[in-house]
Amino acid sequence: MRSVSVLGATGSIGESAFDLLMRAGGPGAYRTVALTGAANVARLAQMAIALRAEIAVTALPEKLPELRAALAGSGIEAAAGPEAIAEAASRPADWTLSAIIGAAGLPPGVEVLKRGGTLALANKESLVAAGRLVMGLAQANRATILPVDSEHSAIFQSLQAENLECVEAVTITASGGAFRDWPLERLARATVAEASSHPNWAMGQRITIDSASMFNKALEVIETHEFFGIDVNRIRVLVHPQSIIHAMVSHRDGGSIAHLGAPDMRHAIGYALNWPQRQPLPVPALDLAALGSLTFFAPDEIRWPALRLARDVILAGGAAGAVLNAAKEQALDDFIAGRIGFMDMAPAVERALTDASREEGFGQSPADLATVLEWDGLARRLAASKAGAA
Numbered sequence: 380m381r382s383v384s385v386l387g388a389t390g391s392i393g394e395s396a397f398d399l400l401m402r403a404g405g406p407g408a409y410r411t412v413a414l415t416g417a418a419n420v421a422r423l424a425q426m427a428i429a430l431r432a433e434i435a436v437t438a439l440p441e442k443l444p445e446l447r448a449a450l451a452g453s454g455i456e457a458a459a460g461p462e463a464i465a466e467a468a469s470r471p472a473d474w475t476l477s478a479i480i481g482a483a484g485l486p487p488g489v490e491v492l493k494r495g496g497t498l499a500l501a502n503k504e505s506l507v508a509a510g511r512l513v514m515g516l517a518q519a520n521r522a523t524i525l526p527v528d529s530e531h532s533a534i535f536q537s538l539q540a541e542n543l544e545c546v547e548a549v550t551i552t553a554s555g556g557a558f559r560d561w562p563l564e565r566l567a568r569a570t571v572a573e574a575s576s577h578p579n580w581a582m583g584q585r586i587t588i589d590s591a592s593m594f595n596k597a598l599e600v601i602e603t604h605e606f607f608g609i610d611v612n613r614i615r616v617l618v619h620p621q622s623i624i625h626a627m628v629s630h631r632d633g634g635s636i637a638h639l640g641a642p643d644m645r646h647a648i649g650y651a652l653n654w655p656q657r658q659p660l661p662v663p664a665l666d667l668a669a670l671g672s673l674t675f676f677a678p679d680e681i682r683w684p685a686l687r688l689a690r691d692v693i694l695a696g697g698a699a700g701a702v703l704n705a706a707k708e709q710a711l712d713d714f715i716a717g718r719i720g721f722m723d724m725a726p727a728v729e730r731a732l733t734d735a736s737r738e739e740g741f742g743q744s745p746a747d748l749a750t751v752l753e754w755d756g757l758a759r760r761l762a763a764s765k766a767g768a769a
């Protein structure tokens with residue numbers, strides 16, 4: 380029986396993975412090693428009991444008594460704190476889903492790679508902050524990374540690995556998020572509640588706001604570069620309001636292969652779970668006749684400056700990805716807390732990047748986790764001080 384672990388089980392991606400595992404037969408079909416969460420320990424315990432997990436871990440030490448109480452009598456181990464999450468990730472499992480939000484997902488993912496495991500990667504932040512390190516660890520330990528971000532799963536499924544030289548461009552699509560059709564002058568006054576609703580995808584709040592600002596797409600451009608090794612000038616972003624085409628690989632012979640599907644993350648998660656096979660999944664079939672038309676337009680970089688920052692970061696290399704990711708997380712915290720406006724996020728990130736670029740060693744790719752975390756800490760301080768000054 381295959382064994383699985385889910386890091387970030389209580390989140391939006393984690394819930395979709397849980398749904399797939401339960402539909403497949405739950406503990407009768409998979410042996411669950413570790414499930415992790417943070418604040419929502421009641422749900423974590425419920426999932427751990429349903430899947431008969433070996434261990435359940437919350438990121439928050441103060442939540443451990445509650446988790447223990449919820450697991451009482453189940454025989455399931457309980458633990459807490461970031462180190463306990465990393466330890467749980469290091470336990471052998473055939474397949475591990477990395478679905479923690481933010482840079483906190485990087486250390487446990489590194490543990491999976493160090494043990495040569497298969498890492499189904501939803502946590503794009505790992506590749507943005509530490510692409511070189513993550514890909515290097517995978518290679519050195521013969522670990523496998525399978526993309527779970529829908530666009531990257533789509534590229535993975537569309538790309539024929541043997542002919543990367545024949546790839547002219549890779550296009551990832553963006554719905555345009557909550558504010559696609561808003562007049563520009565209204566964006567500065569956009570509220571957190573307005574930014575937290577997505578036209579097509581049901582996702583966690585942070586990535587939903589990142590979709591409205593296009594920072595999500597900016598992270599995905601960097602993720603495309605790091606994971607597939609595609610040059611920045613061959614990566615394109617296309618606004619596609621219906622979110623049916625997720626990505627397209629265009630070849631030098633004039634043909635393109637696109638990947639289509641209903642906007643349901645269970646496709647990409649299930650594809651990674653069953654890879655290299657394909658199995659039936661509970662994803663609604665596409666009905667193009669009912670949809671009638673698919674539309675596209677080029678993104679406007681005044682509305683969405685994050686896309687320009689993604690290109691700058693790829694060209695800068697070194698620690699720029701770690702800085703962009705952490706500065707973006709800080710700016711998002713500041714927006715959610717009401718300290719800065721929606722349109723202040725990109726300038727705060729850009730200024731943090733400019734300031735960090737004057738620091739020694741900025742041009743070198745971080746060689747270990749500790750160095751990534753140092754840049755991460757610096758970037759958060761730089762971005763926060765900008766918010767304070769604003």
Ligand code: NDP
Nearest residue numbers: 387389390391392416417418419438479480501502582583
């Ligand atoms: P959610 O916010 O819904 O869930 C995040 C998960 O991480 C929860 O289990 C949460 O626990 C846990 N968590 C939060 N903070 C920490 C922490 N500091 N340490 C450890 N665990 C923590 O996020 P999503 O599911 O939306 O996204 C997860 C990842 O997948 C992100 O990297 C995102 O970019 C990526 N992704 C998401 C997509 C989506 O459709 N949602 C699509 C493509 C990629 P708790 O809830 O118990 O507090």
Ligand code: MG
Nearest residue numbers: 528529530599
């Ligand atoms: Mg995506």
